[in-house]
Amino acid sequence: MLRLCLPALALVPAVFAQIPDLPAHETLSYNVEWRLITAGKATLDWRRNAGGAAIDVRLESVGLVSKLFRVDDSYQSQVGPGLCTQSSEFLSHEGSRERETRINYDGAARKAFYVERDRLRNTVLLQKEIEIPSCVHDVAGGLYFLRTVRLEPGQSTTIPVSDGKKFAMAKVEAQQREDIRTPEGVFHTIRYEAYLFNNVLFQRPAHLYIWFTDDRLRLPVQIRVRMQITIGTITLQLEKHVE
Helix, strand or coil: CHHHHCCCCCCCCCCHHHCCCCCCEEEEEEEEEECCEEEEEEEEEEEEECCEEEEEEEEEECHHHHHHCCEEEEEEEEECHHHCEEEEEEEEEECCEEEEEEEEEECCCCEEEEEEEECCCCEEEEEEEEECCCCCECHHHHHHHHCCCCCCCCCEEEEEEECCCCEEEEEEEEEEEEEEEECCEEEEEEEEEECCCCCCCCCCCEEEEEEEECCCCCCEEEEEEEECCCCCEEEEEEEEEEC
16 A cells, blocks of 8 residues: 555656755654545655665554454665665555565665565565666655756656666656645645656556645645546545644
């Protein structure tokens, strides 16, 4: 579920010290809606450190959805200069399944090393090594990096993304300006579409949209994954922003 809510978004390398709009520390809290009901809560925590930044993501189900299928996922990512991902760890507890995924991104060797384990059985489910560019962006770091990208509606670019199992150059397109109302208020935004699904990075057929505020902060106030009718649409809306 976390992989659907926060897909990898990124752009070409930049110098980390030249990104003034990303704060020293920030927490973004979201309400997760599925089929018109509140299905969960998500939190993104960003903190600069000496080597770059640490990003923590937490997703948990609530209410009826939690009773039917409990989700308690956490994701940690370390990014360095240019917001290039250095490592990530994903701990998932979804229903009766518990998984642990660790990925090391070695830009010098241009390799990513992926290991996924079953935490209950203590067995390796998948171990993989793939080729990557010297700078690549994962799920969490890429979302923050996209906030530094200035695209006007009608403009697009391609970006290097990886989930540790696959690398792809994905298209990101700025589509139009929209006003979005969230529990945090009404925001003037630009809607982006990131083409990561449909066998680009992820096999699942879907569309991914992100609404960034049209200002210096470029907050991701809404994220939406629209899948086929049988699954439905997942929408994250910003509830609280704290620096």
